[in-house]
Amino acid sequence: MRRLGRLRSSASALSNSTHPLRAPAPAVATFYSSQTEQPSPHTSAPRAWQSRFQTTQRRCLSSSSSSSANNTTADLEPTVEEDYVEEYDTSTESDLVYPREVVEVLSPEEITDPDYVPAETVEGLEEVGGLADWWDQEEHWGPSKQYAGFGPLEKVTEPTVLEVLTRRALVEALVIKRFAETAEKEATAAALKAVGGDKKGLLNIAAVELVAGEDGTLTLKDEKNFEGVWASLSSAEADAVPSSPPISTEEARKLVKTWDNEWKLAALRDPIVKFYVAKRIQRLTGHVVPDAKLLDINTPGTLYALLNKPPKPKKLAEVVQQTGALQDLPNVAFYPRRVTPVDKEQMVGRWKVIQRELQKRELPVTGTGKHSKTVEWKWAHGEH
Amino acid sequence: MAGKGVKSLGEAMRGLSLASSQTCRTMPLRPSLLLSVRSMATEAPMASITRSVDQPWQPLTTVPLTIYSFPSLEPCSLESWSTKHLHLPLRRDILHLAVVYEGDKTRQGTASSKTRWEVHGSHHKARRQKGTGHSRLGTKQSPMLRGGGKAHGPRPRDFSTELNRKVYDLAWRMALSYRYRRGELIVTENGLDLPLPDDFLGLAEAGELNRELEDGFVRKYMSQIMTGLGWGKEHGRTTFITGDRRPNLFTGMEVCGVHGRALELDDVDVKDLLETGRIVIERDALKEMIKMHQSDLQSKIVINGQRVMGPPLGKVLIDA
Numbered sequence: 001m002r003r004l005g006r007l008r009s010s011a012s013a014l015s016n017s018t019h020p021l022r023a024p025a026p027a028v029a030t031f032y033s034s035q036t037e038q039p040s041p042h043t044s045a046p047r048a049w050q051s052r053f054q055t056t057q058r059r060c061l062s063s064s065s066s067s068s069a070n071n072t073t074a075d076l077e078p079t080v081e082e083d084y085v086e087e088y089d090t091s092t093e094s095d096l097v098y099p100r101e102v103v104e105v106l107s108p109e110e111i112t113d114p115d116y117v118p119a120e121t122v123e124g125l126e127e128v129g130g131l132a133d134w135w136d137q138e139e140h141w142g143p144s145k146q147y148a149g150f151g152p153l154e155k156v157t158e159p160t161v162l163e164v165l166t167r168r169a170l171v172e173a174l175v176i177k178r179f180a181e182t183a184e185k186e187a188t189a190a191a192l193k194a195v196g197g198d199k200k201g202l203l204n205i206a207a208v209e210l211v212a213g214e215d216g217t218l219t220l221k222d223e224k225n226f227e228g229v230w231a232s233l234s235s236a237e238a239d240a241v242p243s244s245p246p247i248s249t250e251e252a253r254k255l256v257k258t259w260d261n262e263w264k265l266a267a268l269r270d271p272i273v274k275f276y277v278a279k280r281i282q283r284l285t286g287h288v289v290p291d292a293k294l295l296d297i298n299t300p301g302t303l304y305a306l307l308n309k310p311p312k313p314k315k316l317a318e319v320v321q322q323t324g325a326l327q328d329l330p331n332v333a334f335y336p337r338r339v340t341p342v343d344k345e346q347m348v349g350r351w352k353v354i355q356r357e358l359q360k361r362e363l364p365v366t367g368t369g370k371h372s373k374t375v376e377w378k379w380a381h382g383e384h
Numbered sequence: 385m386a387g388k389g390v391k392s393l394g395e396a397m398r399g400l401s402l403a404s405s406q407t408c409r410t411m412p413l414r415p416s417l418l419l420s421v422r423s424m425a426t427e428a429p430m431a432s433i434t435r436s437v438d439q440p441w442q443p444l445t446t447v448p449l450t451i452y453s454f455p456s457l458e459p460c461s462l463e464s465w466s467t468k469h470l471h472l473p474l475r476r477d478i479l480h481l482a483v484v485y486e487g488d489k490t491r492q493g494t495a496s497s498k499t500r501w502e503v504h505g506s507h508h509k510a511r512r513q514k515g516t517g518h519s520r521l522g523t524k525q526s527p528m529l530r531g532g533g534k535a536h537g538p539r540p541r542d543f544s545t546e547l548n549r550k551v552y553d554l555a556w557r558m559a560l561s562y563r564y565r566r567g568e569l570i571v572t573e574n575g576l577d578l579p580l581p582d583d584f585l586g587l588a589e590a591g592e593l594n595r596e597l598e599d600g601f602v603r604k605y606m607s608q609i610m611t612g613l614g615w616g617k618e619h620g621r622t623t624f625i626t627g628d629r630r631p632n633l634f635t636g637m638e639v640c641g642v643h644g645r646a647l648e649l650d651d652v653d654v655k656d657l658l659e660t661g662r663i664v665i666e667r668d669a670l671k672e673m674i675k676m677h678q679s680d681l682q683s684k685i686v687i688n689g690q691r692v693m694g695p696p697l698g699k700v701l702i703d704a
Contacts, residue, residue: 047598050577050631051585094583096601098593131596135604145581145605147612150458180702193458271448272701275462278450282459290567291448 095142099131151286152241159308160252161245164206165284166304167263171208173276174220175229180276187234192279194236199246205229206255210300212266218273218300219266241283264301281307342366447471447564449698451667454572455579455609462702466695468681469674470569472554472561479562482555482654485547497537500525550680552654557677559657560670568662573704576624576666578606578632599639602632606640616643620661625652627669649673671697 108118119125135141147153156162172191180188208229209221220226247255268274274297278289287307289297297303313319317336326332335343345351358365435441446464453460503525510521521528527535563569584601587593593601610616622644624633629648637646647656649669657663665673674697681694 047588047595047635048631049580049585049588049598049602049635051580051582094587096583096587098587098597104594131594131600133600134597135600141604142583145608147455147608149612150456153612271464272462275448275450275459275702279459282457288457291450291569292565292567294448295444 095144097140097142099134148240149286150241151282151284151288152243153286154243155286156245156284157310158249158252160249160256161247162285162307163256163304164202164247164252165245166281166300166307167210167259168202168206169277169280169284170210170218170263170268170300170303171205171220171225171229172233172280173273174218175226175233176276176280177270177273178226179230179234183230183234190236190238191230191233192276193238193283194233195239195241195283199251201232202246203255204232210263210266212262216267217270218263218268245284261301264304265299268297268299268303277303443467444471446699448701449564449571451704452570452572454576454664455613457570457613460573460704461700464699464701465697468695469557469678469697470561470564472558474562474565475558478551478555478558479654479658481547482552482559483658485545485552486653486655489544491543493541493543495538496540497534499535499537500527500533503531503533553677553679555654556657557674559654560663560674563657563663570662570664571670572664572666574666574668576626576633576664576669577630578602578609578636580605580632602636603639606636607643610640610643615662615664621645623647623656623660623663625649625663625665625669625673627666627672 156165172194176188176191179191208225210218211221213219220229268277271294274294278294281303282288285307289303289306293306297306313322315336317334320326320334321336326334342351345354355365363369364371444467447467447470449463449465449470450459451461451463452458500523505523505525507523507525510524510526511518513520524532526532560569580602584593584605588598607616610622615622621642624637624644624646625648626633626646627649630646634646637644644660649672652673678694681692683692685691
């Protein structure tokens with residue numbers, strides 16, 4: 001286990017006003033010692049963070065590593081560490097805004113000034129802000145630090161758009177499967193990561209006809225399409241995932257109407273094709289298809305049904321509201337939460353009256369207030 | 385004879401408005417007026433295991449396992465694992481046995497109280513035998529007295545129970561299989577760790593940030609990842625399992641504990657596999673875990689110089 005030493009001297013804890021990484025920050029949340037201007041060293045031990053460079057190294061388990069590749073990496077590691085000078089490229093532009101000149105207040109035990117008199121009341125003391133919510137403020141947190149996954153953060157849920165994208169993923173997966181073994185790795189990787197933000201490309205690929213082949217498995221109707229789709233996929237440039245699909249619901253609806261149902265019934269059995277489909281689906285729609293679900297998916301129809309299924313409601317009340325059950329029954333009322341005694345009073349319009357009368361007598365409206373329960377109640381319940 | 389029997393049966397059935405001329409096999413299913421209105425809430429769907437002789441049963445032997453990258457969750461490679469490793473049928477009783485076994489074994493068992501012979505003090509007779517009007521009393525350490533010894537108190541002991549190794553190993557793989565089936569087993573590439581941004585590391589290295597700021601940054605950074613992936617608190621938290629301690633990930637999960645926990649492989653139990661919303665484990669850790677818990681699949685008996693070693697530990701279908 002390699003770690004970089006992150007021991008900081010107390011001098012490094014001092015603010016360095018000429019550091020190139022420092023973004024201009026407002027002088028907020030600075031701590032000043034009221035008695036002394038001397039900054040204190042950090043009282044807590046510094047964390048040992050690991051750089052990205054190290055984390056990308058393949059680490060192997062001490063006992064389980066049996067593959068030669070892992071052993072080679074392990075052998076190489078000391079060399080790598082030696083070459084890797086513990087210096088960060090401090091010229092890297094940072095979009096983080098952090099407080100300047102943080103001076104931590106000394107604890108009362110550390111103060112040596114004989115004139116120091118600790119305050120006994122909070123009145124008259126200067127208030128300074130803490131740093132607990134420093135990063136929660138928008139202007140401090142860099143936009144490049146936002147999480148970006150493999151697929152869009154917002155899943156595509158519109159059924160027709162989802163159908164178009166599913167079909168596109170199927171076409172692309174079949175094409176990638178055909179060329180993946182012979183093509184270069186870079187081309188396959190580019191094809192699998194293609195986002196295809198433009199509408200024209202999407203329509204071209206979605207328009208490719210999908211049929212059941214001789215053995216019933218899903219394939220492209222026209223052999224020429226394989227080459228065409230591969231050419232557009234493998235040449236796709238790496239790009240960020242767009243937040244919304246390039247096709248509107250209305251356009252998707254029109255497109256879906258032109259298709260028959262045959263493509264949804266063809267067989268989809270090859271686990272490798274299914275893997276490519278799942279990867280393309282994740283890239284295009286943001287839906288992650290678990291492996292166990294891939295096992296059950298045997299046709300494009302079942303795949304689409306899985307993606308199109310709304311998430312399971314968390315509460316029974318949501319189920320009832322969604323299905324509209326019980327609503328036709330005249331003698332059944334439905335509430336999403338428990339009907340409390342207050343609710344019952346409100347229903348008959350008595351609650352305001354009760355409230356008014358209780359307040360008039362200076363009695364607590366809810367609860368018992370300062371009036372404890374009777375002694376007899378305690379006796380009856382075994383509380384002494 | 386048979387005709388007479390059927391005739392008399394027909395007469396009997398007429399009273400019940402049932403036709404006896406139809407045999408059971410050809411009789412159409414007559415929907416009962418009362419029962420057909422609604423289905424039973426607990427009714428199970430018709431099993432699809434019934435098949436004819438000409439369709440031989442070919443059970444599933446392997447299941448696919450996608451290896452993802454972290455934190456982008458990009459599917460990187462595909463492997464094929466035996467159903468005996470990752471697709472075992474669930475037996476709650478076996479999982480229960482394993483969890484109880486672990487719980488028993490983990491009990492510290494150090495509760496201890498002093499008997500009358502261990503309580504400090506003189507064993508001189510507290511008062512004379514007769515004449516005080518009080519009951520007979522030997523020493524002041526008597527369990528009857530306040531400050532006296534405990535008559536039947538706890539003593540340090542070993543609470544551990546026994547469980548057959550093959551059952552325990554089965555429980556491990558069953559817990560993994562349960563997670564797999566529910567889509568809650570996410571296997572990542574080796575070297576699972578939290579990659580922190582370079583500029584933050586530069587600032588931390590230069591000592592520009594104090595500990596509060598460092599932890600605050602990592603907390604927010606980790607929270608964003610967990611929320612983005614749908615792995616956070618609102619989705620039942622996440623357990624990360626790695627082969628050894630990864631500083632960034634482990635410290636990140638310490639400061640961001642509401643969203644999950646990180647464990648080294650040696651610290652993992654069956655109970656840990658059953659807790660939290662999902663298990664995120666690196667590939668080699670999973671392999672090691674299964675390798676260490678497959679005694680029920682392996683044989684110790686050598687026949688012709690060979691012994692059954694169980695199914696292979698994963699076969700790569702698509703390499704990254």
